[in-house]
Amino acid sequence: MMATSYTPAVIGGGSMSDINGLDHMGRPSDAVFGEEIGESCGVFGVFGPDLDVARLTYFGLFALQHRGQESAGIAVSDGAGVTVYKDLGLVAQVFDEQRLAGLDGHLAIGHNRYSTTGSGSWENAQPSYRAIGDRTIALSHNGNLSNTSALAEQLGVLQETLSDSELMTEAIGRELDGTDWERALARVLPTFEGAFSLTIMDNDHLIGVRDPLGFRPLVLGRVDGGMVLSSETCGLDIIGADFIREIAPGEVIIIDEDGVRSIHPFTNVKQRTCVFEFVYFSRPDSTMSGQSIHAARRRMGERLAVEHPADVDVVVPVPESGIPAAQGFAAAARVPYVDGLVKNRYIGRTFISPTQQMRDQGVRMKLNPITQELEGKRVVLVDDSIVRGSTTRQLISMVKKAGANEVHLRISSPPYQWPCFYGMDTGRREELIASRMTVDEIADFLEVDSLGYLSLDGLLAATAIDPNRFCTACLSGDYPTAISVSR
Ligand code: SF4
Numbered sequence: 001m002m003a004t005s006y007t008p009a010v011i012g013g014g015s016m017s018d019i020n021g022l023d024h025m026g027r028p029s030d031a032v033f034g035e036e037i038g039e040s041c042g043v044f045g046v047f048g049p050d051l052d053v054a055r056l057t058y059f060g061l062f063a064l065q066h067r068g069q070e071s072a073g074i075a076v077s078d079g080a081g082v083t084v085y086k087d088l089g090l091v092a093q094v095f096d097e098q099r100l101a102g103l104d105g106h107l108a109i110g111h112n113r114y115s116t117t118g119s120g121s122w123e124n125a126q127p128s129y130r131a132i133g134d135r136t137i138a139l140s141h142n143g144n145l146s147n148t149s150a151l152a153e154q155l156g157v158l159q160e161t162l163s164d165s166e167l168m169t170e171a172i173g174r175e176l177d178g179t180d181w182e183r184a185l186a187r188v189l190p191t192f193e194g195a196f197s198l199t200i201m202d203n204d205h206l207i208g209v210r211d212p213l214g215f216r217p218l219v220l221g222r223v224d225g226g227m228v229l230s231s232e233t234c235g236l237d238i239i240g241a242d243f244i245r246e247i248a249p250g251e252v253i254i255i256d257e258d259g260v261r262s263i264h265p266f267t268n269v270k271q272r273t274c275v276f277e278f279v280y281f282s283r284p285d286s287t288m289s290g291q292s293i294h295a296a297r298r299r300m301g302e303r304l305a306v307e308h309p310a311d312v313d314v315v316v317p318v319p320e321s322g323i324p325a326a327q328g329f330a331a332a333a334r335v336p337y338v339d340g341l342v343k344n345r346y347i348g349r350t351f352i353s354p355t356q357q358m359r360d361q362g363v364r365m366k367l368n369p370i371t372q373e374l375e376g377k378r379v380v381l382v383d384d385s386i387v388r389g390s391t392t393r394q395l396i397s398m399v400k401k402a403g404a405n406e407v408h409l410r411i412s413s414p415p416y417q418w419p420c421f422y423g424m425d426t427g428r429r430e431e432l433i434a435s436r437m438t439v440d441e442i443a444d445f446l447e448v449d450s451l452g453y454l455s456l457d458g459l460l461a462a463t464a465i466d467p468n469r470f471c472t473a474c475l476s477g478d479y480p481t482a483i484s485v486s487r
Helices: 053-063 097-101 148-155 164-176 181-191 233-237 276-281 293-307 323-333 356-360 390-401 439-446 456-463
Strands: 042-047 071-077 082-088 107-113 128-132 135-145 194-201 206-210 219-223 226-230 242-246 252-256 259-263 314-317 341-343 367-369 378-383 406-411 450-453
Touching (some): 042 135, 042 194, 042 206, 053 226, 053 233, 082 135, 107 135, 148 164, 164 181, 181 259, 206 226, 226 233, 233 242, 293 323, 323 378, 378 390, 390 439, 439 450
Antiparallel strands (some): 042 226, 071 107, 135 194, 252 259
């Protein structure tokens, strides 16, 4: 049983839990197997005097669980005060009926965390919060600031003592003291650099913020007379909310009893949304800029089949994120699509740490082959990305051991060569296999019969969105902001 002892649900309530990692779509992650791209985070918010805002936020976070599994938290205001409850673990582990019943109010924000900066400790769980005079502010952050040193210096605090999200909370709190939200945000937000989609609240206001490059998504919806903010549209769908629109890059939405208003405090706005939201991070049933994520991933597979055809018997996805691209590949190549690998969907934060021997064969923890579908076949395996390569190598070995005659690997994105500084945890540049090896060398290392990556042009075309609106830094080295840390 997980070693957890809960403290009362008050501001700062929560506990330490002894946990292990799992990556996006529920796969055990770096902490267990040392591979995979880390998630960014999920943010959510609801304003509605007649709504059970904590319960709606719980379900919103449940839908956004894929964006972060390390900790979950909800802050609720009843007008008189703000209550924050957060803890390490999945949403369904952190909250139960009893705990939600103690979170009563008319507005709430929530957060799912995947640590990209700072440790995975309870202190870094969100929402973060500060008391400002007779009110309390709470903040949930998806992204990563790239100017934390300058911000810490400006605030006169030690950078190591606060996460980037706490630095923002501190900076906003100081500006807000004695003034209103519009003025405070107009002054403080332009001092933040990097990626930040935020939901913020105090006793009476719910606020949504998207950085001027719009790295991370944030959408606005309506439910039963209330207003909702969510990282993705799937967070609206789960509570039956209607999608209104995306928050624009550089836009701030303020929601209170007077209604909804929008301000634009940034002077230099140019959209650079993370292209990996389309490749990997967002849920396939979400939409972004009017495009279905699932349909875009299918198109990536179709293009991959044209760019890198393979003479094979079956197309097999690496579940789950490789499924739509494999479907597209199979349709375009007119080759049967088969489920040759099964993923264990039920590994949660309570996942017991495997023995060293099991860790060495790590991929079996999350994927197991269906021998009958692979035996004697020439297989094209479709996945969304290769980061460090060690897990992929194990996977290829497993498919071969299951009897595949040939294994051809197709990746529905270009080689991942540069680290991300905008909220994705991919390690340092030297850890990225594509920064050290050519495609042929990677194929040799993985021991595949052939390897093909989707081109950057092919990826961007598959999104069906203006290519100039994307960040592609990890694929191209073209960073949209100045980076002050070592690459
Ligand atoms: S560097 Fe890559 S992962 Fe990071 S925001 Fe840009 S496209 Fe996304």
